[in-house]
Amino acid sequence: MNLILLGPPGAGKGTQAKRLADKYNIIQLSTGEMLRAAVKEGSEIGRKAKAAMDAGGLVSDEIVIGIIADRIDQPDCANGYILDGFPRTLAQAAALETLLAEKKREINAVINIKVDDDAMIERISGRYACAKCGAGYHDVYLKPAKAGVCDTCAGTEFTRRADDNPETVRSRLMAYYRETAPLIGFYFAKGKLRNVDGMATIDQVTREIEGVLAKI
Numbered sequence: 069m070n071l072i073l074l075g076p077p078g079a080g081k082g083t084q085a086k087r088l089a090d091k092y093n094i095i096q097l098s099t100g101e102m103l104r105a106a107v108k109e110g111s112e113i114g115r116k117a118k119a120a121m122d123a124g125g126l127v128s129d130e131i132v133i134g135i136i137a138d139r140i141d142q143p144d145c146a147n148g149y150i151l152d153g154f155p156r157t158l159a160q161a162a163a164l165e166t167l168l169a170e171k172k173r174e175i176n177a178v179i180n181i182k183v184d185d186d187a188m189i190e191r192i193s194g195r196y197a198c199a200k201c202g203a204g205y206h207d208v209y210l211k212p213a214k215a216g217v218c219d220t221c222a223g224t225e226f227t228r229r230a231d232d233n234p235e236t237v238r239s240r241l242m243a244y245y246r247e248t249a250p251l252i253g254f255y256f257a258k259g260k261l262r263n264v265d266g267m268a269t270i271d272q273v274t275r276e277i278e279g280v281l282a283k284i
């Protein structure tokens with residue numbers, strides 16, 4: 069099963085993608101996570117991507133399409149994958165169609181996680197992750213059971229993404245509305261779009277997505 073998770077920054081794409089990957093035994097492919105790893109490594113891709121990421125803009129289509137083209141060819145993707153944060157432009161969506169057509173594969177569904185504009189800012193500005201295992205938390209909505217201790221690995225150090233600050237968030241929202249929101253129409257026209265209510269609790273959103281996937 070090959071899926072796309074669409075939605076603005078802060079919609080919960082990463083959180084839901086991790087849960088779905090576990091449940092359906094498919095691979096989560098987050099271009100944002102891959103780019104952050106490239107920036108950390110200081111690779112050529114990382115150096116090229118850094119300025120756009122710091123400013124809350126989009127990295128070039130060429131770079132992200134190249135990353136995804138290589139990644140979906142890896143053996144661990146044979147059972148399927150969830151694209152989380154890709155495609156983000158119509159050019160990326162078109163390139164993905166071509167890549168999949170060459171392999172005689174297709175996207176089974178595009179899950180569009182809908183959230184209110186005001187909620188996005190609040191969600192993004194409150195989020196952080198365990199520095200050791202990457203488990204995601206939120207100051208208000210998803211606290212660890214014991215304050216300051218990761219539920220998953222008992223780590224005690226946490227990090228916040230550099231681009232999760234109010235100024236950069238506004239640029240990221242702008243990029244979303246300008247470049248990514250048109251994909252909703254693109255996939256609707258292809259009959260692939262499935263909307264879910266991203267304002268519900270994390271568990272409810274997971275259940276709604278599972279219900280949608282049971283019907284495809």
Ligand code: AMP
Nearest residue numbers: 099100120121125126127132153154156
């Ligand atoms: P994310 O973790 O999905 O919020 O992505 C973080 C940042 O990585 C974005 O703000 C962009 O700068 C960059 N990025 C991630 N995925 C893409 C993509 N498909 N196209 C362009 N830029 C991307």
